[in-house]
Amino acid sequence: MFFMVAIANAQKAENIIIITTDGFRWQEVFKGMDSSIANDPQYNQDDSSYIFQNYWSNDEKERRKKLMPFLWSVIESKGQIYGNRGYDNKVNNANPYKFSYPGYSEIMTGFADTSINSNSFPPNPNVTVLEFFNQQPRLKGKVAAFGAWEAFDRILNEKRSGIPVMSSFDAAGGKNPNANERLINAMNKDSYRPFGEGECLDVFTHYAALEHLKTKKPRVLYIAYGETDEWAHGGKYRSYLDAARQVDAWIKKIWEFVQSDPQYKNKTALFITTDHGRGDLIKKEWRDHGKDVVDAYQIWFAAMGTGIPAKGEIKDNMQLFQDQFAQTIAKLIGITYKAKHPVSPEIKSVLGK
Ligand SMILES: [Zn+2]
Numbered sequence: 001m002f003f004m005v006a007i008a009n010a011q012k013a014e015n016i017i018i019i020t021t022d023g024f025r026w027q028e029v030f031k032g033m034d035s036s037i038a039n040d041p042q043y044n045q046d047d048s049s050y051i052f053q054n055y056w057s058n059d060e061k062e063r064r065k066k067l068m069p070f071l072w073s074v075i076e077s078k079g080q081i082y083g084n085r086g087y088d089n090k091v092n093n094a095n096p097y098k099f100s101y102p103g104y105s106e107i108m109t110g111f112a113d114t115s116i117n118s119n120s121f122p123p124n125p126n127v128t129v130l131e132f133f134n135q136q137p138r139l140k141g142k143v144a145a146f147g148a149w150e151a152f153d154r155i156l157n158e159k160r161s162g163i164p165v166m167s168s169f170d171a172a173g174g175k176n177p178n179a180n181e182r183l184i185n186a187m188n189k190d191s192y193r194p195f196g197e198g199e200c201l202d203v204f205t206h207y208a209a210l211e212h213l214k215t216k217k218p219r220v221l222y223i224a225y226g227e228t229d230e231w232a233h234g235g236k237y238r239s240y241l242d243a244a245r246q247v248d249a250w251i252k253k254i255w256e257f258v259q260s261d262p263q264y265k266n267k268t269a270l271f272i273t274t275d276h277g278r279g280d281l282i283k284k285e286w287r288d289h290g291k292d293v294v295d296a297y298q299i300w301f302a303a304m305g306t307g308i309p310a311k312g313e314i315k316d317n318m319q320l321f322q323d324q325f326a327q328t329i330a331k332l333i334g335i336t337y338k339a340k341h342p343v344s345p346e347i348k349s350v351l352g353k
Contacts, residue, residue, distance in 0.1 A: 013307050016221075016269045016329060018221070018222045019225070033051060038055075038237055055241055070255070071272075091299045104224070110324070122154060123159060130161065133330075143221075145164070146172075147223075178211070181211055227246075274301075327344060
C-alpha cells in the first residue's frame with residue numbers, strides 16, 4: 001500500500017499544454033455571467049435576451065457551468081480549480097501593473113520583473129520556462145507557442161529562445177505548411193481585423209495550434225487566446241462571454257485529442273490561466289485593468305492531467321501568486337526550472353503534496 005502511494009506521487013507528465021485567455025475575470029469563472037452588466041444597455045450589445053438565454057440560471061453553479069461547461073464538468077471532476085475569493089482562495093498577480101506583458105512574463109519566468117512595465121517592452125531579457133525547456137536535451141525542438149497577440153514574439157523572446165512563436169498574422173506551418181495550414185493561413189490573412197494588425201481572431205490561433213499538436217506532436221505547447229480581453233475593453237459583454245465559452249469548448253477539443261493519441265494519453269498535464277484580472281468593485285471597471293483598477297490583480301487558474309490529483313474547486317483559504325506558475329509547470333513534467341533571475345517556488349498542492 002505504501003509502495004503504491006509512493007509510485008502514484010512520483011508520476012510525472014511527459015507533455016504539458018499551457019492555455020491562457022487574456023484578462024478573463026475570476027468573477028465569471030466562479031459565478032458565471034453578471035446580470036447587472038448584462039442588463040446595462042451600454043454593454044449588452046442590444047441583446048440581453050441572448051445573454052440571459054445562453055448564460056443565465058438562478059443557481060450559481062448552473063450559471064457558471066453554462067459559461068464554461070468543460071471546466072465545470074471534466075476539469076472540476078478530474079482536476080483542480082483555484083481562485084474563488086468567495087472561499088478566500090486567492091490567486092494574485094505579484095507584479096504591480098495588472099496588464100498583459102508583465103502578466104505573461106510573470107507566468108513564464110516565475111518572476112515579477114518590475115522593469116517590464118509596458119506592452120511595447122522589447123524582447124524579454126529573462127529566460128522563460130519555455131526557453132529553459134527548449135534547452136533541455138529531451139525537449140529541444142519540441143516546444144511551440146501560438147498566440148493571438150503579436151507581443152508573444154517578444155514576451156517569449158522568439159529570436160533568442162529558438163521556440164517557434166506563431167503570433168497574430170504569422171503563417172503557421174513554417175516553410176512547409178500542410179493543406180490545413182495553408183487554408184488557416186489564407187483565412188487568417190483575409191479575415192476581419194477588429195483588433196488591428198497586432199492581434200488576430202482566436203479561431204485562427206486555435207486551429208493553427210491544434211494542427212501543430214496533431215502533426216508535429218510537441219512535448220510542450222502554449223496557446224494564448226486574446227478575445228476575452230479585447231471584447232471587454234470594447235464594452236461588449238455578450239462577445240466577452242461568447243469568447244470565454246468558445247475557449248472552454250476548444251479546451252475540450254484539445255483534451256479529447258490528447259486522450260485519443262498514444263503520445264499524449266494519460267501522459268499530459270493541462271494548465272489554464274489568465275494574465276490579469278479586471279475591475280469589479282466599481283461596476284463599469286469590468287472593462288478595464290491596469291495599475292489604477294484596484295481589483296485587477298485578482299486571477300485564477302486550473303490544472304488537470306497526469307500528476308495532478310483530482311481535488312475539484314479548491315475551497316481552502318490560500319494566498320497564491322502568478323509567479324509560482326512557472327515552477328509548477330516545470331515540476332509537472334519533472335523538471336526544476338533554474339534561471340539567473342529569482343524563481344518563485346511551485347504550488348505544492350497542484351502536485352498533490
Ligand atoms: Zn487588456
